[in-house]
Amino acid sequence: AQSVTQLGSHVSVSEGALVLLRCNYSSSVPPYLFWYVQYPNQGLQLLLKYTSAATLVKGINGFEAEFKKSETSFHLTKPSAHMSDAAEYFCAVSEGNTGFQKLVFGTGTRLLVSP
Amino acid sequence: EAGVAQSPRYKIIEKRQSVAFWCNPISGHATLYWYQQILGQGPKLLIQFQNNGVVDDSQLPKDRFSAERLKGVDSTLKIQPAKLEDSAVYLCASRSTGGTRDTQYFGPGTRLTVL
Numbered sequence: 001a002q003s004v005t006q007l008g009s010h011v012s013v014s015e016g017a018l019v020l021l022r023c024n025y026s027s028s029v030p031p032y033l034f035w036y037v038q039y040p041n042q043g044l045q046l047l048l049k050y051t052s053a054a055t056l057v058k059g060i061n062g063f064e065a066e067f068k069k070s071e072t073s074f075h076l077t078k079p080s081a082h083m084s085d086a087a088e089y090f091c092a093v094s095e096g097n098t099g100f101q102k103l104v105f106g107t108g109t110r111l112l113v114s115p
Numbered sequence: 116e117a118g119v120a121q122s123p124r125y126k127i128i129e130k131r132q133s134v135a136f137w138c139n140p141i142s143g144h145a146t147l148y149w150y151q152q153i154l155g156q157g158p159k160l161l162i163q164f165q166n167n168g169v170v171d172d173s174q175l176p177k178d179r180f181s182a183e184r185l186k187g188v189d190s191t192l193k194i195q196p197a198k199l200e201d202s203a204v205y206l207c208a209s210r211s212t213g214g215t216r217d218t219q220y221f222g223p224g225t226r227l228t229v230l
Contacts, residue, residue, distance in 0.1 A: 032217055041226075042223055043119070043206055044158070044208075101146070101210060102171060103148075103160065106157050108156070
């Protein structure tokens with residue numbers, strides 16, 4: 001069975017500081033990995049995804065993540081936080097290239113950005 | 116391209132009442148998902164359709180929840196009767212079988228409150 005662990009239910013940073021949100025996964029097959037962002041009262045928006053191509057993945061809004069198989073990690077980073085980045089972030093895993101994709105989500109990390 | 120549409124956005128009912136949610140996926144997307152997101156948790160898959168057939172409903176509480184996808188397009192999720200623990204956001208997502216088949220696109224969700 002696949003699973004995702006997101007370390008830290010809340011992360012607080014100052015505007016302009018580095019953002020680092022941690023995600024570790026467990027999968028018995030080569031995984032696909034995703035980061036989604038959820039703003040209040042909205043659905044989930046895809047930030048970026050790893051699908052077995054380049055291990056460093058760049059997404060929208062200046063975010064990027066690096067797939068590290070040896071560490072079973074897929075941490076999300078952004079060099080400089082903006083107030084508009086305040087939201088809930090979810091890491092998710094699915095079994096690689098299968099026809100019926102089933103996502104398993106972590107419990108989420110709420111990013112708080114202070115001026 | 117229009118996104119995934121859901122209605123209603125909010126619903127308040129009393130326990131033991133019935134409720135139904137509607138989802139219209141992105142045009143042409145064959146795969147449709149319903150997720151339940153309880154406050155403070157990540158989304159959990161309830162049911163997955165491929166066209167109008169059920170692929171996975173292993174986590175759907177079938178004694179009270181039902182879902183259908185007539186003609187392989189719109190879908191309806193029903194709860195009858197509702198319990199207090201059903202209070203959650205119900206998210207619908209769809210996925211292409213084409214070039215972006217590794218990505219699920221989410222609707223805004225329906226927030227259900229059971230009193």
